[in-house]
Amino acid sequence: MADSAQAQKLVYLVTGGCGFLGEHVVRMLLQREPRLGELRVFDRHLDPWLEELKTGPVRVTAIQGDVTEAHEVAAAVAGAHVVIHTAGLVDVFGRASPETIHEVNVQGTRNVIEACVQTGTQFLVYTSSMEVVGPNTKGHPFYRGNEDTLYEAVHRHPYPCSKALAERLVLEANGREVHGGLPLVTCALRPTGIYGEGHQIMRDFYRQGLRLGGWLFRAIPASVEHGRVYVGNVAWMHVLAARELERRAALMGGQVYFCYDGSPYKSYEDFNMEFLGPCGLQLVGARPLLPYWVLVFLAALNALLQWLLRPLVLYAPLLNPYTLAVANTTFTVSTDKAQRHFGYEPLFSWEDSRTRTILWVQAAGSSAQ
Numbered sequence: 001m002a003d004s005a006q007a008q009k010l011v012y013l014v015t016g017g018c019g020f021l022g023e024h025v026v027r028m029l030l031q032r033e034p035r036l037g038e039l040r041v042f043d044r045h046l047d048p049w050l051e052e053l054k055t056g057p058v059r060v061t062a063i064q065g066d067v068t069e070a071h072e073v074a075a076a077v078a079g080a081h082v083v084i085h086t087a088g089l090v091d092v093f094g095r096a097s098p099e100t101i102h103e104v105n106v107q108g109t110r111n112v113i114e115a116c117v118q119t120g121t122q123f124l125v126y127t128s129s130m131e132v133v134g135p136n137t138k139g140h141p142f143y144r145g146n147e148d149t150l151y152e153a154v155h156r157h158p159y160p161c162s163k164a165l166a167e168r169l170v171l172e173a174n175g176r177e178v179h180g181g182l183p184l185v186t187c188a189l190r191p192t193g194i195y196g197e198g199h200q201i202m203r204d205f206y207r208q209g210l211r212l213g214g215w216l217f218r219a220i221p222a223s224v225e226h227g228r229v230y231v232g233n234v235a236w237m238h239v240l241a242a243r244e245l246e247r248r249a250a251l252m253g254g255q256v257y258f259c260y261d262g263s264p265y266k267s268y269e270d271f272n273m274e275f276l277g278p279c280g281l282q283l284v285g286a287r288p289l290l291p292y293w294v295l296v297f298l299a300a301l302n303a304l305l306q307w308l309l310r311p312l313v314l315y316a317p318l319l320n321p322y323t324l325a326v327a328n329t330t331f332t333v334s335t336d337k338a339q340r341h342f343g344y345e346p347l348f349s350w351e352d353s354r355t356r357t358i359l360w361v362q363a364a365g366s367s368a369q
């Protein structure tokens with residue numbers, strides 16, 4: 001697509017395009033990618049809002065499919081110029097089995113790579129995660145780190161294990177020859193905790209706070225910083241990376257980029273209060289109300305109950321040993337690599353991101369969606 005780049009209309013495929021992040025990527029492409037000719041949205045579950053998008057100038061093709069099915073992926077990838085692979089099983093609560101998480105996140109990614117190679121698609125952007133790095137099982141802090149910061153990445157939980165393996169597959173595939181003889185160019189974007197319109201855990205916290213009469217109770221010390229990034233900026237970073245991969249293949253190919261923006265460094269709960277506070281909730285306690293060992297005990301109890309009840313019912317509360325460790329370990333990034341490599345600047349300021357999220361929480365919290 002080199003010479004006629006300005007004129008040629010491109011075909012993009014977004015896997016997981018109906019998910020929280022995927023929807024934002026899809027809408028961002030339609031708004032901000034002038035070379036877009038066709039947008040293929042591939043997901044296991046197609047959402048009704050896709051229908052509205054079909055009336056615009058860009059051809060939007062909804063494809064119901066499963067990334068674990070190699071033939072379905074190959075059919076969707078055939079003829080695409082760029083793939084943004086954001087589909088994944090995000091489960092840190094024990095809802096799915098480790099085998100299923102591996103199958104979707106690792107084998108699904110392998111299928112996407114092989115489909116690119118077989119069909120001649122040259123550009124692949126993969127949605128990785130901060131979890132590929134940490135927090136690690138030892139609870140070491142990662143304080144304002146960047147892509148080159150040395151950190152002992154040790155995983156045991158199926159989700160980070162699967163994201164780390166999948167990211168490695170994507171990076172190792174960079175440079176492979178695709179059908180037609182050209183090299184595959186890949187990169188991986190690593191969001192920290194994403195927030196914004198569509199963030200289900202935020203909505204759940206809001207509803208829980210309403211049920212408790214407007215109160216939430218501090219569980220984690222305010223001094224523990226947790227990295228967060230606005231979904232619109234994560235989507236924008238995907239769109240920009242996908243666009244620039246062709247022009248800057250030598251620089252960007254095989255690289256990883258943390259996703260970042262101007263969101264403040266705060267604890268997980270204090271950050272959530274930036275949105276839940278204006279929606280009428282209050283966080284009780286300058287310090288955690290329960291001693292940490294009680295939380296550790298409750299998290300272990302939840303894990304035991306999950307295991308005992310599994311034959312009868314799925315018990316998957318938010319608090320378990322893994323989520324407690326993540327929430328209780330400082331992990332924040334400070335980097336400008338995406339700016340240096342492909343000119344990324346956040347599209348949404350912190351104030352914009354905050355306002356948009358508050359409006360969504362207010363609407364989502366009071367409706368049944």
Ligand SMILES: NC(=O)C1=CN([C@@H]2O[C@H](COP(=O)(O)OP(=O)(O)OC[C@H]3O[C@@H](n4cnc5c(N)ncnc54)[C@H](O)[C@@H]3O)[C@@H](O)[C@H]2O)C=CC1
Pocket residue numbers: 015016017018019020021022042043044045065066067068086087088089090104108127128129130163190191192193194195
């Ligand atoms: N939510 C977060 O804070 C973060 C998410 N990520 C990554 O971002 C990506 C998107 O995550 P979210 O939007 O939060 O999750 P999500 O669950 O809202 O979206 C994932 C989408 O993938 C689809 N999907 C799942 N299994 C599939 C399969 N077998 N075949 C086809 N489609 C399938 C789902 O139907 C869903 O629409 C994931 O790869 C996740 O690992 C990375 C860092 C942080």
Ligand SMILES: CC(C)CCC[C@@H](C)[C@H]1CC[C@H]2[C@@H]3[C@H](O)CC4=CC(=O)CC[C@]4(C)[C@H]3CC[C@]12C
Pocket residue numbers: 090092128129130131192193194201219220268318319322323324326327
């Ligand atoms: C008081 C409790 C201990 C609070 C529980 C909060 C947890 C449910 C969430 C705290 C940190 C979140 C994770 C973090 O933002 C990093 C993530 C990256 C991903 O790729 C997927 C999601 C997640 C694991 C995210 C999940 C919820 C938390 C564990």
